[in-house]
Amino acid sequence: MKLDVNALGTFYRMAREGTGLAAGRLTHMTGVETRVGVTKLNFMRGREIRRNFEDSRSKVGVRVELSGAIEGHSLIVFERENAIQIVETLLEEADPDSNLEVEADEFDRMSRSATTEVGHIMNSGFVDGWADVLETVIDVSTPEFVDGKTAEPFFEDVDEAPERDDLALLFQSRIEAVDTEIGFNHYLFPKRESMATLLDRLRTSDGIEYDKLDGFDRMAERGAEEVAKTATTLTGIETSVDIRRLNFVSLETIPEQVPDEKLVSVAFEFEGVPSGYLIFLFDEQSAREIVDAMVPSSIDEDGFGEMGTSAIEELGNIMASGFLDGWANVLDTAIDHSTPEFVHDFGGAAVDPVIVKLGTNQEFAFVFDTHVVADDREFDCEVYAIADESDLERALNDLDVDRIEETPTTATFQEVDNA
């Protein structure tokens, strides 16, 4: 299976188009104003996807099987509470005089069938959007209601659901209702052969072997672990990688994922094959914890003074080396990074310059998205590595997948040029 940016770009447009149709139908059905949230093509390991489900909250889903131009399964997943809210809204629309409250603990037959209907209309919205973009026909089976607290019931009987270590290509979209908490996730698990055929049709270049991407992702995984390890060594705060995924998104989506609040960030440009930008984002509370841990004497500084800033920059610098050395070792190349740039401002403002720069030559980007957390206190760090498209393709083509297991990725602290 080979992919290229053009083919992935088409997939991305399919996902956007499908989400728009689904949002419109949800509005039509419930009268609730909706908007399309973040749409992503994710490359995720089976275990990471499963972890998405394991936040101990009950979920309900509606699953259909697809055949035709895309084969696989399409799955709508609601938080159980949200599903109840949607059902209540629906029933109110249908009969405004009834004062119906669905009890959370008895998801009765009527709620089940109402949810199934909503989920099915959503699934059909997505599928119709894809079929429009592909100018083809995709058939949808009868819907199936699923519920549970883990991924298992949702993935049961889905042959193409990825195993623990498999890297799945996943379409993920979110629709939000304006002024309410109703939101849901949509997943598409395509069959590999069906995807390969589609990719062949949509590709406009030789493309990259999917296995190379898988290899690159394994490499990035080690880079992410390196970041967490470095953070622990430098701050004494026990940290670990919480979420990690490789996204393919339109550039505009990247700042949209960043919270509107004021954040502390450290940014780098890196040069080599690949080149790109690396940004570490901390919420203010986490940044303060880090500064306290690294330079306790700076506690009286107002905001992030000189000592605080340089502590965060230093941490960023060493994390960046850890992250990028892993790539460079496996690719057997040199990747240099700039001195850190510290920004304490709106989160989006620290990310948009990078997409403005890359936007001249590319519409989409591969983003290595990592979330590092501490077990026992506030330490929240989002890491975005955004690669220049042309270099990334070259780097991927040069990648020797077998080398990944053989090459140590650990950066030694002495090597770091702390300029």
Add this chain to the structure above:
Amino acid sequence: MKTYGSEPGAPTSVQVGISELAVSDGDDTLKSYGLGSCLAIALYDPDGEIGGLAHAMLPDGDTATNSDRKPGKYADTAIRALLRRMVERGASYTSVEAKIAGGSDMFEFDSFGDGVGKRNADAAREELEKLGVPLVAEDVGGTHGRTVEFTPGTGTLLVKTSDEDENGVTEL
């Protein structure tokens, strides 16, 4: 951001995401969050109380292939698309005025050259001049982010920085 099924009547608040644009009137508010090098372009007709906001990411759409599909992405095509939509809604071309905010240069990376934010602001000024739309106020450049809130009815463009003191809000 595009929403589905807005109720007509009551003033609404619309979020204009990157590469998007929106036209509205009266007391509605149009908001763009966390602009760094991106540029907020607000056009309004003070007589017709019609206005629009674009959240442009790049300077030049005329050389790009997708500017038809995403006019809001580029400063030049965003201005033209805003004007067209406003006129369609009843605005008078000759009374339209413009305000811009954003276009910061947050980083000094080598690859950024003379600044990616400055290019956006320059492109907007040039296009406005070409079209004969007066630029009546601007808050651009620097090394800080901005969040903007535009009210088409009054033409007020509120520019907020992340400073929490009284210097944090400027009214254009």
